[in-house]
Amino acid sequence: MSPLNDTKPKVAHFTARSPPWTYFKLQLIHQPGTSPSVQSQPLDPLTARTYLTTALSQFLGLTGTTISIDILRIFPDSPPPQDTTPTEKGVWIRVPRPDAAAVVSAVSSWIGGNSTGDAVGSVAWRVCAKGNYLGALVQGSGEDLFVP
Template sequence: MDQFNSQDTERSVVEKPRLQKSHELLTCTIKTPSFSYIHLELLTDPPGAAVELDNLQVKSYCTAALTQFLGLTGTAISLDILKVEASACWIRVPRDDLGPFAAALTAWKGTSDGGVKRLLRIKQCSDWLGTMAGSDGQDQLWNND
């Protein structure tokens, strides 16, 4: 009888291996991205002026701001215009140049044409374009307009 009991206990101790519910296929960590992204908005004075941006204006305004703030060094900053839509635009600069670019645009006093003052304002900037695109429109969340 002792043999029979010892065999039963051995069988109950052995468990089936459990299956994993998920598998990790790939792990990738990007520590320092090469570029930073900036969302700019054109402000006008008087505020109701109907002015739309185009690629040449964006490039001209950014170059003017960089030249005023950093001189010839500022014109060497690479600038890629990704999208221009009405009074907003999205640009890409090398990651290391984001600080000088933002400082130059913040210090820029703008330009006047036909009695309308124009100024580019930085709405947001990030090393990741997806975070900016996902947060577009959040500033309107609590407005009753």
């Protein structure tokens, strides 16, 4: 039998010892007493990016603004109807693994105010999930994370 006719499949093993990314699920929370109209405003990509960059800037200064943050998904995908209570708002993000500890510290200690500068209507981030493998965080294949 020639080596070319050998149909036995070759098995390849792959182990990721140091994954390059860390994934986070962050929830945007409002201070008690925030008006329902403020709470019902949808979270858009620009606002989410501004909140994240501000948190990193306040915690680490100019160095914090250089941390690469990829916004993977903003939830909920659509604003809630006017006659219902506000739904949970947040983001799934990806950051380089070496910067994960700094991101956790920055976003968990940040409290942002509204444009008028008063305490009523301020927001903060809550870290709901953190991990180096996205599939483990979403408890499954993760396909629902990227559904339009």
